[in-house]
Amino acid sequence: MKQKPNDEQDKQTEFISGRHPVLAALESERPVNKIFLQKGIQPSFAAKIEKLAKQRKIIISRVPKTKLDELTKQQNHQGVLLTLAAYQYADLNEILQQTTQHHQDPFLLILDNIEDPHNLGSIMRTADAAGVTGIIIPQRRAVQLTATVAKTSTGAIEHVPVARVSNLVQTVKQLKKENFWIFGTDMAGQDYRQWNAQGPVALIIGNEGKGISPLLKAQCDQLLTIPMIGHVQSLNASVAAGLLIYQGFTSRGN
Template structure:
């Protein structure tokens, strides 16, 4: 039953690795609809009745307790003013294996389509990449255990909840993941400025795209293991900017892969 939190109740920040705070309307909605384990949903006490009723209904359906809290309490829980009036305590993302991602493609009767993040450090960039990967029909995202950001609350919010829906595999290193994918006859491309324009490549069939870090791009070892390198043509010089943001570049290429595969509307 929904109940108001008393003014003198203290919110205790949980520190366990298996629990995380998710905030923002889209992120919380997608989390609750995804079937992931959710403990408690916190709704701002000034949220209008219709919206509060909506979150109460979907939270109860997910088996979560609903509490009404003050805006200051939400701000303290989330560490930001951008909580949009709703937050949830949830288990951290259940990472899957690389084999699980390939099995998902087989289950859907489609050639594998994966995105590998090689050292992406900004959670907003990773969130945006996961969101685009989901909307372009990818079967999953692969991230490293070290050398890149994991799926954090900021990633979940930046992905508009997509990170709760699209499977994410966390591997020991991206290079080994590339080797394993190639052994499964998946053609692996990476995105870099010295590659062939993406629009001139055949991007159908089993495919994986590697996106590099914000500062140094794809690591030399991973690049050497890839079957090909893709680039994006840009306008003439004199702009003072020499590259796309990693999430923008990745999004453009993911969309081109979707276009060539003819998978629009399949998710």
């Protein structure tokens, strides 16, 4: 799905490094400005990059490893880097219209102030694998779509539309008017293994430390919990999201 640009994003540039994220970006419709390819890189991989670059008429710059180390601030770039326009966000109404056109019940994720880009990237990777319709994030006080998110998602960022909204509570209220069932997580909720996610649903994943905000939790039709019998009574946000997403995936007959 094409994601809509905004004026602020048009002025920004992103770097993407790593073989899987770079290939995913080149195979998508995103406008790529330039490719930096490490000298002496594996010939078969270089040939794949060159073929995609030729198809899209993108300039390749052959550079030493030290140049890529500098551009990526010593990150593991795997010998390749792209420069391209900053990631753009989808329109929520268009996400919903597309599912209607395909006669599918939407399965949305709402991320309540997720702060760690690695968590967002991992959640996107699971969302893509499980066929999640789209992700909703707030405009403020939360991680946005960045190069770190892109690399962690290993290309999923090119396939899972992300809508950015100014007020999550108002967005949830609007979804409820459109017959969505809203689910969230809470220690006192129902065992997530009993969750039936059929129909139009939205699942809220809370902040890494604070969980779901009280105002948003009050909008949930049902709360879910992940039973834990060990000494640590909490899970990483992306791990918890993965368990819940796949329970939803299974209960929807997939």
